Amino acid sequence: xxxxxxxxxxxxxGKGTIAARLGAMLDLPVLDTGLLYRAVGALVLRRGGDLxxxxxxxxxxxxxxxxxxxxxxxxxxEAAEAASRxxxxxxxxxxxxxxxxNFAARExxxxxxxxxxxxxxxxxAPAKLFxxxxxxxxxxxxxxxxxxxxxxxxYEAILADIRRxxxxxxxRAAAPLAAAPDAVLLDTTQLTIDGAFDAARRIVxxxxxxxxxxxxx
Numbered sequence: 262x263x264x265x266x267x268x269x270x271x272x273x274x275g276k277g278t279i280a281a282r283l284g285a286m287l288d289l290p291v292l293d294t295g296l297l298y299r300a301v302g303a304l305v306l307r308r309g310g311d312l313x314x315x316x317x318x319x320x321x322x323x324x325x326x327x328x329x330x331x332x333x334x335x336x337x338x339e340a341a342e343a344a345s346r347x348x349x350x351x352x353x354x355x356x357x358x359x360x361x362x363n364f365a366a367r368e369x370x371x372x373x374x375x376x377x378x379x380x381x382x383x384x385x386a387p388a389k390l391f392x393x394x395x396x397x398x399x400x401x402x403x404x405x406x407x408x409x410x411x412x413x414x415x416y417e418a419i420l421a422d423i424r425r426x427x428x429x430x431x432x433r434a435a436a437p438l439a440a441a442p443d444a445v446l447l448d449t450t451q452l453t454i455d456g457a458f459d460a461a462r463r464i465v466x467x468x469x470x471x472x473x474x475x476x477x478x
Contacts, residue, residue, distance in 0.1 A: 263370030302343025
């Protein structure tokens with residue numbers, strides 16, 4: 262395995278933007294694993310299935326491929342809610358695990374962001390971050406993002422949705438949202454995106470230096 266950066270955290274914490282910018286800086290491929298679960302949820306709905314039915318969700322997970330991740334509709338609220346609902350199914354998480362681990366095994370490395378990257382997908386990753394922010398801050402960020410796209414969603418509705426998703430992601434039995442014991446906590450509540458990226462960059466550069474030193478030992 263090359264140099265892998267595992268970035269976990271709740272919705273709208275800034276981890277996706279940080280991952281993308283780290284990928285550009287390090288010239289490493291980036292996988293937003295949340296899109297995998299959004300694609301599964303979208304497929305279940307497209308097929309007229311039940312998001313709460315594990316067999317329906319597993320069938321969709323088996324059909325997911327990288328080409329589906331380019332669908333812009335996966336960035337919407339419906340796909341986000343569907344993703345959170347299918348992610349509770351152990352069979353779905355198991356079906357997508359190999360996909361994520363194969364991506365992480367690329368040389369010279371990769372960056373993955375999600376909910377359980379550092380705890381389940383690649384616990385051996387040389388660099389681990391847990392990116393978070395207050396629910397209110399994350400709701401404001403999501404509201405601004407959606408408003409820029411023309412959405413009329415209210416801040417209050419978005420905040421309620423984020424709190425609901427946090428509870429579901431943290432309480433699920435299969436790979437709940439949690440920081441790995443050796444992950445560096447990065448709270449972006451009071452940070453701009455540039456400030457958050459700079460903090461992440463310094464964390465990752467220090468981890469890379471330690472990793473390279475271990476290879477020479």
